[in-house]
Amino acid sequence: MSFVQVRGVFQSYGNRPIIERINVDVAEGEFISIVGASGCGKSTFLRLLLAEETPSKGSISIDGAAPAVEPGRERGVVFQRYSVFPHLTVRENIVAGESFAAPLGRFWGARRRAALERADETLARIGLNHVAQNYPATLSGGMQQRLAIGQALTARPRILLLDEPFGALDPGTRLQMHDFLTDLRAQTGMTIFMVTHDLSEGFKLGDRVLVFDKIRWDPHDPAAYGATITYDFDARDGGIPYQLKEDTDVLETA
Amino acid sequence: MRLINRHPDRVGLVFLAAVPFVLAFIAYAVGSGMRLAINPADKLLPAPSHIARTALALFTEPDKRSGTILLWNDTLVSLRRLTLGVGISTLIALVTGLLIGLVPYIRATLSGFVAVLSMIPPLAVLPILFITFGLEELSKVVLIVIGITPVLIRDTAGRVLDIPREQIVKAETLGASSLTIALRVALPQILPRLIASVRLALGPAWLFLIAAEAIAAEAGLGYRIFLVRRYLAMDVILTYVVWITIIAFVMDRLLLTLSRRAFPWSGAGL
Numbered sequence: 102m103s104f105v106q107v108r109g110v111f112q113s114y115g116n117r118p119i120i121e122r123i124n125v126d127v128a129e130g131e132f133i134s135i136v137g138a139s140g141c142g143k144s145t146f147l148r149l150l151l152a153e154e155t156p157s158k159g160s161i162s163i164d165g166a167a168p169a170v171e172p173g174r175e176r177g178v179v180f181q182r183y184s185v186f187p188h189l190t191v192r193e194n195i196v197a198g199e200s201f202a203a204p205l206g207r208f209w210g211a212r213r214r215a216a217l218e219r220a221d222e223t224l225a226r227i228g229l230n231h232v233a234q235n236y237p238a239t240l241s242g243g244m245q246q247r248l249a250i251g252q253a254l255t256a257r258p259r260i261l262l263l264d265e266p267f268g269a270l271d272p273g274t275r276l277q278m279h280d281f282l283t284d285l286r287a288q289t290g291m292t293i294f295m296v297t298h299d300l301s302e303g304f305k306l307g308d309r310v311l312v313f314d315k316i317r318w319d320p321h322d323p324a325a326y327g328a329t330i331t332y333d334f335d336a337r338d339g340g341i342p343y344q345l346k347e348d349t350d351v352l353e354t355a
Numbered sequence: 356m357r358l359i360n361r362h363p364d365r366v367g368l369v370f371l372a373a374v375p376f377v378l379a380f381i382a383y384a385v386g387s388g389m390r391l392a393i394n395p396a397d398k399l400l401p402a403p404s405h406i407a408r409t410a411l412a413l414f415t416e417p418d419k420r421s422g423t424i425l426l427w428n429d430t431l432v433s434l435r436r437l438t439l440g441v442g443i444s445t446l447i448a449l450v451t452g453l454l455i456g457l458v459p460y461i462r463a464t465l466s467g468f469v470a471v472l473s474m475i476p477p478l479a480v481l482p483i484l485f486i487t488f489g490l491e492e493l494s495k496v497v498l499i500v501i502g503i504t505p506v507l508i509r510d511t512a513g514r515v516l517d518i519p520r521e522q523i524v525k526a527e528t529l530g531a532s533s534l535t536i537a538l539r540v541a542l543p544q545i546l547p548r549l550i551a552s553v554r555l556a557l558g559p560a561w562l563f564l565i566a567a568e569a570i571a572a573e574a575g576l577g578y579r580i581f582l583v584r585r586y587l588a589m590d591v592i593l594t595y596v597v598w599i600t601i602i603a604f605v606m607d608r609l610l611l612t613l614s615r616r617a618f619p620w621s622g623a624g625l
Contacts, residue, residue: 153524174530183519186526188543188620197539202530206539236620249525256529 104129104292105150105260110159111327112145118327119145123159125311125330132286132293134307134336136300141313141328143296147264150294151176163259174202177258181265184249185237191248192233195220198255220255227251227281243274247281254289263295267302279306303336310334401590409590410597425579426598433564433576434602436492440499441560445553447500448507452545453537455508456515466512473505478566485571495567502563503556507549514548515541547621550614554607561603 103126110123120142127133137143148154149161152169160168163175172178185194196216200208208216224230227247229240237245246266253261267275283306286293297303303310312332319325363371380403387400401409413426421428454461455469481498488494518541526540568577576599583591614621 151524151528172524172527174528176528178525178528180521180525183521184525186522186540188618197526198529201526201535201539204532204535206531206535238620253525253528258528 103127104131104164106160106162106165107150108160110146110149110156110161112142112149112154112156113327117324120313120329121327122329125333127292127294127309129164129292130290132306132308133295134303134310135294135296135313136298136303136310137313137328139298141315143313144264146313147262147294147296150260151178151262174256175259177253177256177261179246179249179253179261179263179266181268185245185252187237190234190236191229191240192217192220192224194237194248194252195223195255198252202256223251223255227285241274242270243278246270246278250282250285254285254291258291260292260294263293265296265298268298275302282306304334307336310336398587398589401593406590406593410594413591413594425574426595429574429576429579429595430598430602432574433568436495436568436575437499437560437564440496440564441503441553441557443496444500444504444507444556444560445549447504448511448552449542449545449549451508452511452549453515453541455512456518456545457533457537457541462512469505469508469512473509475501477502477563481567481570490571495564495572498563498567499560503560506559507552507556510552511545511549514545518544543618547614547618550610554610557603557606557610561599565599 105125105127107123107125107127111121112119123146125133135143135146145154149156152161152172155168155170162168166175169176178184186197189197196208196213197206199216199219200206200213207213221230221233224233227250229244229248229251232240232244237248240248250261250263250266267278270278279302285291295303295306310332311330312334313328314331315326315328316331317326383400384403387402390397390400391402413424415424417423418425451465451469455465456462477498480501481494484494484497484501488497522540523536526536531539564575565577565580568575569581572578576595580592580595
């Protein structure tokens with residue numbers, strides 16, 4: 102059985118359908134990119150995966166567990182903005198990844214010291230140890246997103262959800278973040294869903310690229326139908342179809 | 356260069372800030388001098404030197420009957436009422452505001468009620484307070500609480516609702532319970548805002564305090580002002596008014612400093 106199972110998911114707000122008939126199976130460790138035009142339900146789908154919303158119909162389950170009704174520790178998330186806590190230092194933000202699940206959200210004594218040590222290791226790994234005592238507002242956008250990803254992974258989620266995580270970053274920082282995410286994924290083998298506007302980013306990072314679009318379209322009432330998954334590309338090896346791979350000469354002589 | 360792009364230098368800043376104070380003082384001195392020239396016994400605008408002498412006496416000379424220095428006693432009594440009232444209001448507003456902002460069931464129950472409550476003119480219920488709580492300390496503290504709590508609650512709840520949804524969801528994915536989200540995510544972020552609201556509420560709090568003291572009290576800054584009004588003792592009244600203003604200003608600055616020291620992250624938003 103697949104790791105993440107999406108079965109017959111519909112979601113509508115009031116009587117306005119947003120997405121319809123979504124069926125996907127995702128294996129553990131896969132990186133799924135989700136692309137599509139604005140207003141095509143990408144972010145709605147991510148909120149459903151996150152269990153921030155529950156679908157009108159259908160179900161989403163992780164590792165055979167019952168469908169979640171609210172976000173929990175098995176799902177990690179990084180948003181485009183506001184993903185770290187502005188009132189905690191960089192170090193405390195990482196510790197929060199562990200301690201928020203404790204009663205009152207705090208560690209004391211030896212447990213706290215151990216968590217702080219682990220946080221320092223994490224910060225060294227994500228290259229933020231030099232700003233451990235700073236508040237997030239003093240960090241650049243790329244550093245804040247690195248911190249957000251590090252924080253999400255500290256909670257050891259089963260799946261990681263990224264909602265346009267690099268959308269607000271400049272192109273250079275974006276490329277650095279791609280390498281960062283690729284390395285991190287190689288280390289952790291995390292199952293990742295990433296919503297992006299950037300097609301090339303989706304194909305570069307993803308194993309699969311899901312395209313959301315509306316297949317039914319009423320010109321008199323554009324909101325009458327929801328979007329669904331129209332393509333499910335295999336994006337491994339740079340998205341080159343396996344037919345071509347066997348005969349790579351085609352590309353080289355072209 | 357455009358007017359909006361011209362900035363005064365350091366010396367200029369101090370000078371410009373002092374100008375209105377100096378002008379106000381000169382205007383008063385001139386007006387007082389003109390009246391006193393016509394009638395040396397005029398009590399309406401006493402000379403600045405006269406006020407200074409009175410002030411010195413008020414601050415240093417004990418009352419013949421009770422043996423205490425009345426001004427200091429009035430200050431202590433009033434400050435106790437004010438800090439009690441403002442402190443209680445702040446606590447109520449913090450807890451209620453957090454609950455309204457975070458818990459939909461409590462929001463559905465209380466937000467309309469608080470909105471209506473905040474529209475009751477507090478001074479209109481002052482007679483009720485005097486009847487219910489007596490003429491002692493309690494009714495004065497309760498007036499301040501009734502006067503500023505609803506506004507503080509609404510502001511606090513609004514600030515909790517302003518916390519980006521993303522942060523709350525993020526905390527949920529880290530396994531935080533409702534209590535943890537309240538204590539570790541919402542509470543620290545609304546504290547600086549609460550202090551800012553309390554600073555703004557200090558003005559109304561003084562208003563309610565002095566109103567309550569004017570009507571029924573045995574001591575207090577407001578009581579003294581309204582007592583000596585009968586003798587047209589403008590020198591005493593003006594000393595008290597300046598003194599109250601200084602106290603209020605210092606309280607405001609202290610809260611500002613506290614907010615800056617305790618919440619260094621709040622200066623620049625994320």
